[in-house]
Amino acid sequence: MRLLIAGWHGQVARALIEAAPSRPEIKALAAGRPALDVRDPRSIERAFGDLSPTLVINTAAYTAVDQAETDEAAAFALNRDGARLLAGAAARRNVPVIHLSTHYVFDGTKAGPYAEDDLPTPATVYGRTKREGELAVIEANPRHVVIRTGWVFGPGASSFAAKMLAADASAGPLRVVADQIGSPTYAPHLAAAILDVARAIAGPSAEAAPWGIYHAAGAGATSWHGLAGQILSSAASRGHAGAALEPIDSAAYPTLAPRPANSVLSSDKFERAFGFGLPPWQQGVADCVGRLMDA
Numbered sequence: 001m002r003l004l005i006a007g008w009h010g011q012v013a014r015a016l017i018e019a020a021p022s023r024p025e026i027k028a029l030a031a032g033r034p035a036l037d038v039r040d041p042r043s044i045e046r047a048f049g050d051l052s053p054t055l056v057i058n059t060a061a062y063t064a065v066d067q068a069e070t071d072e073a074a075a076f077a078l079n080r081d082g083a084r085l086l087a088g089a090a091a092r093r094n095v096p097v098i099h100l101s102t103h104y105v106f107d108g109t110k111a112g113p114y115a116e117d118d119l120p121t122p123a124t125v126y127g128r129t130k131r132e133g134e135l136a137v138i139e140a141n142p143r144h145v146v147i148r149t150g151w152v153f154g155p156g157a158s159s160f161a162a163k164m165l166a167a168d169a170s171a172g173p174l175r176v177v178a179d180q181i182g183s184p185t186y187a188p189h190l191a192a193a194i195l196d197v198a199r200a201i202a203g204p205s206a207e208a209a210p211w212g213i214y215h216a217a218g219a220g221a222t223s224w225h226g227l228a229g230q231i232l233s234s235a236a237s238r239g240h241a242g243a244a245l246e247p248i249d250s251a252a253y254p255t256l257a258p259r260p261a262n263s264v265l266s267s268d269k270f271e272r273a274f275g276f277g278l279p280p281w282q283q284g285v286a287d288c289v290g291r292l293m294d295a
Contacts, residue, residue: 004030176246
């Protein structure tokens, strides 16, 4: 399988690049700007001509949630129009596409976990661009798997986990939002799942592949405060003296774009379709903290 990963700067893209060499049946090539600009049809055609992929994973996205509120045109150009161009180029070659989306397609007012058949009601520009990107991919390429995920964290130097560990314990408590809940998703766990999906929908299996929209997130749910607490607890078990935590409400941490109060995703449909799910988010925290502290 020749796998083209569109985008190479995000946490999921980096995790895919890291994980792919352990799959001998996969030859993965990642391309982002300037080599591959999904907003530019000529750039896409060059990439397909040079790489001849048999499957495409689109991780390229405008992800600056607050900035999108005042930069709407740029967000739509990448998240909707670029997604359509890439999926369409793949469709013309009968190549499947896995497209990454987000919990921001929902407004966060539901009482329980969001399922795939819940009506998308994005409350932010970013959420609208990602929802319209989903629809664009679905229209452009019948061989699609759209994967919604959320609260992605990883072992990068600028990640949420790294920031929690780097906080100065003597500078006072870390104030972390406690009234937003979600399904924390460890980027390497998500990358492994995506590669397994790629294997399931490529080649001879393609005709019977379970195309459609799926949710794939870390098992379980917590708040940002709960995630931070688990990170610091895991680090403490390895001898790290971290900062104290103070729970705060969202109102104490205002943002230009509203954050959903509930971002919990049900991955039941994904698990039924593909036969596996992501590990509990706590396992991701333990691995993430270990990697950061051993770096």
